[in-house]
Amino acid sequence: MMTLEEAPPSAEPTRLTDDQRDRLAADLERDGYAMLPEKLPAGWIQEALAAIDRITREKRAEDSSLTGVKVQNCVDADPAFLRLMMYEPALQLCYDIFGPMFHLNQSNFVSRPRDNKTVADFVSSSPWHADGPRPGLFPKVDGAMGLHYLKFGYFLTDLTHGNGGSLMVVRGSHRRPELDGKGGSFRIDDYEKNVVKFDCEPGTVIVFHQAQWHAAPPNQSETERKNVYISYCPTWMRPLDREFPTEADLAGRTDEERWLLGEPRPAQQWWLPRGNDSERMARFRRDSQTRGPAIVNYD
Numbered sequence: 223m224m225t226l227e228e229a230p231p232s233a234e235p236t237r238l239t240d241d242q243r244d245r246l247a248a249d250l251e252r253d254g255y256a257m258l259p260e261k262l263p264a265g266w267i268q269e270a271l272a273a274i275d276r277i278t279r280e281k282r283a284e285d286s287s288l289t290g291v292k293v294q295n296c297v298d299a300d301p302a303f304l305r306l307m308m309y310e311p312a313l314q315l316c317y318d319i320f321g322p323m324f325h326l327n328q329s330n331f332v333s334r335p336r337d338n339k340t341v342a343d344f345v346s347s348s349p350w351h352a353d354g355p356r357p358g359l360f361p362k363v364d365g366a367m368g369l370h371y372l373k374f375g376y377f378l379t380d381l382t383h384g385n386g387g388s389l390m391v392v393r394g395s396h397r398r399p400e401l402d403g404k405g406g407s408f409r410i411d412d413y414e415k416n417v418v419k420f421d422c423e424p425g426t427v428i429v430f431h432q433a434q435w436h437a438a439p440p441n442q443s444e445t446e447r448k449n450v451y452i453s454y455c456p457t458w459m460r461p462l463d464r465e466f467p468t469e470a471d472l473a474g475r476t477d478e479e480r481w482l483l484g485e486p487r488p489a490q491q492w493w494l495p496r497g498n499d500s501e502r503m504a505r506f507r508r509d510s511q512t513r514g515p516a517i518v519n520y521d
């Protein structure tokens with residue numbers, strides 16, 4: 223396997239082609255998840271790892287009992303995560319699914335060493351669930367869970383050794399009620415043939431539907447597992463784990479970052495675009511669309 227140092231120095235991610243977008247959309251529709259065709263550029267991985275290591279060190283210095291560290295809303299914690307929020311292939315897929323009116327729903331990182339804890343608290347490990355909160359109570363569309371947000375997992379450390387606590391999903395489960403309504407009597411063995419485990423290389427990006435059943439077992443390896451999750455939802459949905467920023471918070475942000483972070487605006491403008499709102503994310507349109515007029519016109 224290629225090490226991070228040996229990886230070609232690709233400064234920026236490669237834009238998805240329209241064919242790749244079609245394939246990813248089909249994978250998402252059928253399976254509820256997809257693996258993006260390219261890994262994160264090596265420089266992006268290194269920058270995110272440096273940020274995770276710095277913050278994790280600080281947290282452990284404040285509380286020496288900490289093993290795993292999880293930081294919610296990490297885009298506010300270091301520019302490396304803000305850069306991940308702008309990952310072009312992710313924003314292209316969001317544009318395909320939500321159109322121009324989407325924004326940041328959630329961001330977090332987890333640094334997970336082997337800690338021999340058995341509690342599935344989303345820090346040491348994560349139990350089987352669909353994302354919520356209380357996703358079973360979300361409105362259904364044609365009997366199935368609608369797509370409320372799209373979640374991207376950025377796996378920054380090696381998981382190919384197989385016992386690092388890799389993300390697992392149940393293929394196709396986004397079309398079923400949460401854990402088939404079994405609650406405490408749910409047994410993953412009943413779904414064995416559809417369980418997919420991402421024992422992946424550093425830089426792998428997995429996208430999944432929020433209704434996808436997923437879990438991550440404890441890390442039983444010597445390699446601390448470090449990853450970032452970033453999700454996006456339509457602008458009419460309130461973000462899950464963050465408040466909207468003030469103008470002062472947004473100082474120095476680009477136009478696209480301001481849009482994704484949720485710049486202050488009149489109430490109705492969260493529902494329908496006004497002025498050039500539907501152009502703010504225009505560069506994430508399909509190549510076939512960028513040559514023509516905007517496809518969404520609400521006026």
Ligand SMILES: O=C(O)CCC(=O)C(=O)O
Pocket residue numbers: 344347348353388389436437438451
């Ligand atoms: O631990 C993991 O990788 C899964 C995290 C998770 O299930 C979640 O954030 O909802």
